[in-house]
Amino acid sequence: MSEPAVLEVADLGVRIGGRTIVEQVSFAVQREHTVGIVGESGSGKSMTVLAATGLLDAPGARVSGSSTLTGGSSPVQLVGAKPKVLRRVHGARIGFVFQDPGTSLNPLLTLERQITESLQTHRDMTRRAATQRATELLEAVGLPDPATRLHAYPHQLSGGQKQRAMIAIALACDPELLIADEPTTALDVTTQAQIIDLVRDLQHDFGTAVVWISHDLGVIGQVADDVTVLRDGRTVDQAPILTLFDSPRDDYTRDLLAARPVLDAQGPPEVTGTDELLTVEGLDVRFTVSTPVGRSTVHAVRDVSFTVRRGATLGLVGESGSGKSTVAAALTGLARPDGGTATLDGTDVFGAKGSAARALRRRIGLVFQDPFSSLNPRARVATSIAEPLSVHDLVDGKPARTARVAELLELVGLPTEFAQRYPHELSGGQRQRVSIARALAAEPELLILDEATASLDVSVQARVLELLARLQRELGLSYLFIGHDLAVIRQVSHDVLVMRDGAAVEYRPAAELFAAPEEQYTRELLAAVPPVTPRAAV
Template sequence: MRSPLLSVRNLNVRFGALHAVRNVSFDLEAGKTMALVGESGSGKSVTALSVLRLLPPTAAIEGEVIFKGQNLIGARDRDLRHVRGNDISMIFQEPMSSLNPVHSVARQIGEVLATHKGLRKAAARQRTLELLDQVGIPDPASRMDAFPHQLSGGQRQRVMIAMALANEPDLLVADEPTTALDVTVQAQILALLRDLQQRLGMAMLFITHDLSIVRKLADDVCVMTEGEIVERGNTNTVFDAPKHAYTKHLLAAEPKGQPAPPNPRGDTVIAAEDLKVWFPVKRGLLRRTVGHIKAVDGVDIEINAGETLGVVGESGSGKSTLGYALVRLVSSQGRIVFLGKDLQRNSLRAMRPVRADMQIVFQDPFGSLSPRMSVEQIIAEGLEVHMPRLKRAEREARVVEALSDVGLDPESRFRYPHEFSGGQRQRISIARAMVLEPKFLVLDEPTSALDVSIQARVVDLLRDLQRRHGLTYMFISHDLRVVKALATNIIVMKDGQIVESGPSETVFQFPREPYTRALLAAALNLDTYVDSAKT
């Protein structure tokens, strides 16, 4: 038998008193895919980061990580620099915190190609164009000189994937690589990864909370909880006949239930008429405007009290920009009426007291949480601004309640964002918004970074809060299972416009538009769609 490409033996990782990874061992052969699955905080990402020695200096690592016969745990920094990005590449979970905000897409991918392949500027730019096209960036030539903040969350994730695949590595470590992607692009990326495996003999260590992806992509699976592997084996065997109680719990967990019934007498909380958000495209030495990116183009919506409007569509369709425009975080044209008041007439100063009643949960939790503030300070900040008369003990009690509501230990409130997993950071973001009990809440992909069991709990939480407080939501998501469980009405967006709208049940059962049917088909049968995307 040939030796495995990667062999992990008795891996232990400690952060002070916290034993994050306990005696983890597994083998990965060339050309195969091993999936690490488990709930947020189970040790998946820490295990993956250990392979490339990317953990902070405070981490104490024991054990062996053997790659091509070399123990990376004891390797010199010079040897690790040759392996990283060349023989082993990594797709990180949060693209906004991994991409340099002051460098263009072309420069960041070109840097990888220049460092490891020695490509000159013209050749690197051509190869960058090919990579962006491979990972499904629309009109890649116009996006090469864009900066990360000018791309949607899904587009940023695809740039990260292009960077990781630039040098055609032997091993790709993918930490939630499709988390921010809609179902159609997700299928394209999975098809691309399959094709690269077959063409290059590339192995993958795939970390995800989406079990439907694991079933379609992975040869073998390791199930982790509390830093330990509790079950491992062939993917079909583990999924069809799970032995461990935790594995059975994961497989059974998914968002369930029905959205709250619409209130026929509910007053309109927020409405928009002919809403437009156009971003100028500037070129030339004098940076003249030569066109516009029509992120939102003439949208009309109305959301009544106690309802949830689901907003679905592919990455870059304008979903998030619509949400930002409604809460006045981006400039827009058109009319926005919130609780009977025209917000477009409000100055920034006049908007401040309104923001207690309208909150937003952003797509990228790490980028929206201050790294210098504790979780308690982050969640309490809104209370200090909008409810200054609360005593300190009252603020602390509200913070504790908010953390408990989203499934986090209140004792963790003294820690900082970098000490939490991606899914835990997303829950902190939800707690920060919920603590003010707003009347209108924009949820921009709030469950995208969460494992399925926490997704179900968050959906139940959102429904419960909505019922108790009469909250009104705009729920932006590419996960149609979650939208179906929560949304009263749905709008489907494409190229900045609404192509279909109506009650949730009607749109799901009787979609009129081909675009809507394609989205639903991709969500309901990912395996078939992966194969069709590949061809």
């Protein structure tokens, strides 16, 4: 006989206005078990869990069905529960870990205050006892020097440390249920692996039931016992993890499985010829920052050298803080190098001034990680794409500009009518295609892609990577592809440079590096990539 469910959701539905967002979704999660809720952006994953836990607060939203927190001494029906009931449940019996700890944590409060708040509210602890418990929690989630970290503010922590602090807050009152909404999406693969192991260990220690939301079946395979696949707010597949991986019932599930980047994937076709387009020698970048004890210098990039071959891709990989994006900033004039040289087909990149610098900027394009932030929300797509055309005087007159925008949209696989849309009217993948079109408008020789697919669903990421490969073949583009996921780097790169703490760790042809990595750090990055087989099969 199976153990009773901690949370049991039956025929859950959500309507906002006249639109059905979630329709008849059912699942249950037992103690010490994890249910994975998976699907693309807009599939209804987060909406389902918010509605099931009483957190949905959208104007005009109507929730139907049942969601019962059955664990503990008193079962609670969460659908339709009064705010007073939900306040007793949230934090005490249900803990929450969201995708972006930077926005979930209060920037004005120390970790001590944020952890002890729920302990004093729900457990009636004294301040001294709550502080002691907070120290124990920070130690349990693996934060170094927890007694000192208690007095830290969120901005003083790395992304992985902030997520660990969020987990400590969520587990403070020993909840029966933990909701993890994309908790590792914004993290490096090594930090992601650590968070997965941490939640698994804490789940075993505390007996917590977990609902883990993700768009990545590779991650779900490492955390979940059972999986519910959502599409357009409906359940299209539901099975134990091994059954779902071995015998997916729906084509959509098969597409999600096929879209996962894997280390044993075939790399890009080799590029004939060894002409060097970009040559960087001894790049050195320092920043002066203010600290509580005065100003100090951060040595962001230390004596880094590499080349990008014409028509080829150099993958630049490493964890957050390794200096990857600083390299891109130096090459595009967004950061001032303190040493080293860079030449683009013989032209000095760092020494160019005036009109020479302007001409050089046309030859190097840049695509950022978050297209929603990099596109002007008040400008139509046509305006954003046409901006480089006007800045560099590449077309004459409005008809020619309109025609060129249409060509660029077609080039990146978007309908020409998208030119009149605003960024908020596009999906994440569509926005990133617009960003690529804008970068291509100036007809660059080198395109720098700074984590350009990291924020996308795996299926959308796969389509954007296919687009980049096609553009490289058709236009002869060279790419500097910056990322933290070695599975993606393997798929796109001809050469790979691994960075750590601002320095180059390993720099070799991609096929050689992935076949036999020489450095321990590279092996650690490779080991952190979610394997093809789910954890339950090991």
